[in-house]
Amino acid sequence: MTAPTHEPGPASSSAMMLASEITKRPVVTLAGAAVAQVKDLVFDGTAGRIAGFTLSGRGLLSGPLRHSLPWSGVHGLGHDAVMIKDESVFESRADVLERGSAGRGDVLGSRVLTDGGTDLGRISDVVVEVVEGTTAHVVGYEIASSDALDRQGRKVFIPLSETTAVSGEALVIPAAAAEFVADDLPGFAAAVQAYRARRRTEV
Amino acid sequence: MDWWIWIVVVVAVLLVLAGSAAGVQARRRSGGVIAVRRGAIGRRAGKGRVK
Numbered sequence: 001m002t003a004p005t006h007e008p009g010p011a012s013s014s015a016m017m018l019a020s021e022i023t024k025r026p027v028v029t030l031a032g033a034a035v036a037q038v039k040d041l042v043f044d045g046t047a048g049r050i051a052g053f054t055l056s057g058r059g060l061l062s063g064p065l066r067h068s069l070p071w072s073g074v075h076g077l078g079h080d081a082v083m084i085k086d087e088s089v090f091e092s093r094a095d096v097l098e099r100g101s102a103g104r105g106d107v108l109g110s111r112v113l114t115d116g117g118t119d120l121g122r123i124s125d126v127v128v129e130v131v132e133g134t135t136a137h138v139v140g141y142e143i144a145s146s147d148a149l150d151r152q153g154r155k156v157f158i159p160l161s162e163t164t165a166v167s168g169e170a171l172v173i174p175a176a177a178a179e180f181v182a183d184d185l186p187g188f189a190a191a192v193q194a195y196r197a198r199r200r201t202e203v
Numbered sequence: 204m205d206w207w208i209w210i211v212v213v214v215a216v217l218l219v220l221a222g223s224a225a226g227v228q229a230r231r232r233s234g235g236v237i238a239v240r241r242g243a244i245g246r247r248a249g250k251g252r253v254k
Contacts, residue, residue, distance in 0.1 A: 023234030038234065045238045056232050063231040097239060106235040126236045 015079070016185055018142065019108075019126040027055060027069060028081045034058055035087055036065055042096055043107060043126065043138055048160065050128060050136040052096040053082065068096035076133040107171075112143055112158065114175040121146040123171065124155055127188065139192050141171070149181060156181045157188040159195040176202075 019041050027036040036055040044051040052070040056063060073089025074082060112120045125142035140159045145151040159180050160173070180195040182188035 019236045020234075039232065040234050041236045043236050043238045051239060054237070061228065063228070097237065107238050108235050 014129055014131040016139070016189060017079075017128050017130060018185070019128060021079075022053075022077070022082075022128065026058070026081050027053075028083055029086050030075065030083065031086065034081075035084075036069075038069075038082060039064055040106075041126070041128070042068070048138050050138065052091075054093060054096065055090075064093075066093055067091060068093045070096050071136070074134070077130050077136060078133055107141075111170040112141065113170045113172050114178060115172055116175040118148045118175065118178070119146050120148055120158065120173075120178060121156075127157060127185070129192075140188060145181075149178065151181075151183075154183070156183055157185065157191070158182075159188075159192045174199075 022041060023038050025038045026034045027038065028034050035058070037058055038053045039056040040054040042051045042053060043049075050071055052068055052073075054068045055065040057065055067090040069082070069084065069089065070091050073084055073091070075085055076083040107123055107126060110123045112123060114120060121143040123141045124144050126138055127140040127142065128136050129139045130136045138160055140157055142155055142157050145154055145156050147153075149156060158173070159177055176198065177195060180191040180198075182191040
């Protein structure tokens with residue numbers, strides 16, 4: 001895998017994107033028709049990957065659509081559009097969000113706690129690493145920092161462990177992750193690599 | 204009351220309604236990140252609501 005970058009790169013590179021940059025991106029078929037736009041990212045907290053997208057219509061007055069886009073139906077996730085083969089890849093919203101999942105919720109606004117019980121702040125965005133436009137993993141969070149991070153409430157980026165699962169009312173991360181906080185997205189790529197290397201040596 | 208006051212009232216009501224409709228529509232179309240847990244299909248307790 002090549003080093004992550006925040007800049008748009010060639011098809012073989014990986015790139016880091018914020019979830020807020022992906023939402024409202026048009027969903028375009030390979031025939032060139034813009035058939036929807038991304039509403040929500042569906043984050044599989046167990047695997048740490050993007051499981052799909054909920055969709056809304058393209059018109060100003062249109063609302064959420066009944067069907068959603070599973071990740072398996074994504075042909076490519078680029079900086080300007082989400083490409084799909086055609087509309088046959090859509091599945092029902094329930095299938096993408098998991099049938100009967102009444103307890104799902106928005107990650108944004110959740111509190112981040114270390115396993116030592118320190119409140120690091122609240123999640124304001126999610127950092128997604130897209131590899132070659134075909135694989136997307138959640139690698140960290142943008143958080144509005146608390147006093148514990150000594151960043152005067154600024155927004156910072158904190159890496160997500162591959163083994164960290166999202167559950168409950170808060171996201172609990174290892175205390176060591178707080179040592180790898182980055183102030184910007186380009187610097188965050190290096191922080192993620194350093195944090196993963198540190199985790200590997202601990203296992 | 205003067206007749207023009209009714210025009211002001213009607214315009215004000217229309218502005219409030221238009222603002223409310225725009226707000227509702229913006230909320231309907233706003234996005235986020237929804238967390239699900241794939242390993243817990245069929246078990247409601249295993250699907251964490253994060254917020």
